[in-house]
Amino acid sequence: MIVFRQAKPMVTQKDIARRLGVSPGLVSRVLAGKGASIGAAAATVAAVRREALRLGYVPDCAARRLRGDRTATLGVVAYDFEDPYFGVLLGLLQRAARAAGHSLIVAGTWRRDPAGLDTAPLLKHGIEGLIIVGSDRGKPWLAPFRRACLPVVQIGHTTGRGVSCVAPDEQAGARLLLGHLRSRGHRRLAFLFNDTLPHALRRAHHRRALAALGLPPAPGCDLRCRFDRPESVETAADRLARMRDRPTALVAGDDATALLALRALRARGIRVPEDLHVVGCDDIPAAGLALPSLTTLRPPVEAMAHRAFLAASGCSPLAGESLFAPELVVRESSGG
Incomplete structure (x- = not known):
């Protein structure tokens, strides 16, 4: 039997005003x-934006179009269509856009190849805002969007200036992850990171978290790989397998790297979690399906995507960086 339930009514500005005791205007x-x-x-402005985010408010774009000639169209630039984490974010952005009539x-691009990025169609379609999915160290392609004075928001980190960002709190994540491993008795940790900006930021925060926990860095345990060469994880696994004083836990820069490491370690007779604990970051869909399932950090991607949508659509402007605390998800790869 199919049961149809009445759809939950959309949150309006009057709802927000009533809850805060202020005027709808x-x-x-x-x-x-x-x-x-x-x-x-400033406190009132912050309270309104916070309540709008908490209630899941999205603008009535049909009414907005009646007041002007807006296209209700946003552009999205994704730095890697193959990245499963980006796929989750794109799906959530699509959901937010559809709910708002956008x-x-x-x-x-694929694998962050700048030569494959063609943004010209975005401006031709009269977009009203731009969302960048992914981290970077600069955006030479962004100049036409700046000249058009469009609101631009990035889901990720950047070393560039002038773009507001919505991103996971990497410092809080490092403390959660390393605190969990220390609580399991680990003192000698290995790290597996590539040369992308998120990995560089996470590695820096992991170093600080190690120092705060009183754990000295283990010599020779800073392993490197390349995001565009999965086979480089095999090389890192070879190094780890040959270590005489082997680490008891491996921290990977993201889940995709951790899953590659699980396979490489298994091929070398290193059992997870019996011989080595492995943890990742991002909680991509495959993390919970792996054997063993992967302990990881889960960023609040739904809240991040919603905040980015509100900023890019001009409903709730964002200045600077807005950080969202991740959640630790403990699974089999660190002892369950």
Whole structure:
């Protein structure tokens, strides 16, 4: 038997105003990025945006189009269509756009190849904002979007300037992950990272977390690989297998790297978790399906995608970097 339930009504600006005890007009101005122009206190602006995010507010774009000639179309640039973490984010952005009556136009590359990135169609379709999915060390392709004065938000980290970011709190994640391993009795840890920006940031925070926990870095245990060469994980596994004083845990820069490491370690007779604990980061769908299932950090991707959508659509402007604390997901690879 199929049971049809009434759809949950959409949250309106009046709902937010009623919960906060303020006027709907104030909420409307704040969500349109005009709070400062009407003299709203910074605390009030923050409270309105926080309540809108908590309630899952999305703008009534049909009404907005009636007030002007807006296209209700956002552009999305994904740095790697093969990355499963990016796939999750793209799906969540599509869900948010559909709920708000927006359309998305997506451009991107495979394996972060800048030569394959064609963003010209985004501007031709009159996008009203841009969301970048992925981290980078600069965006030479962004100049036309800056000239168009479009709101731009990035889900990820960047070393560039002038772009607001929504990203996981890597410092909090490092403390969670290493604190978990220390609680399991680990004192000698190996690290497996590539040369991408997220891995570099995570490795830096792991070093600080090690120092805070009073754990000295183990000599020879900083293993390297390349994101565009999966076979480089095999080389790292060879190094680890040959170590006389082998580490008791391996921290990988992301889940995809950790899953490659699980396979490489198994091929070399190293059992996980019996001989070595392995942890990752991102909680991609395959992490829970692996054998053994992977202990990892789960970023709040739904909240991150929703915040990025609100910023790019102009409903809730974002300045600087907004960090979201991850959750530790303990599975079989670190003892269950």
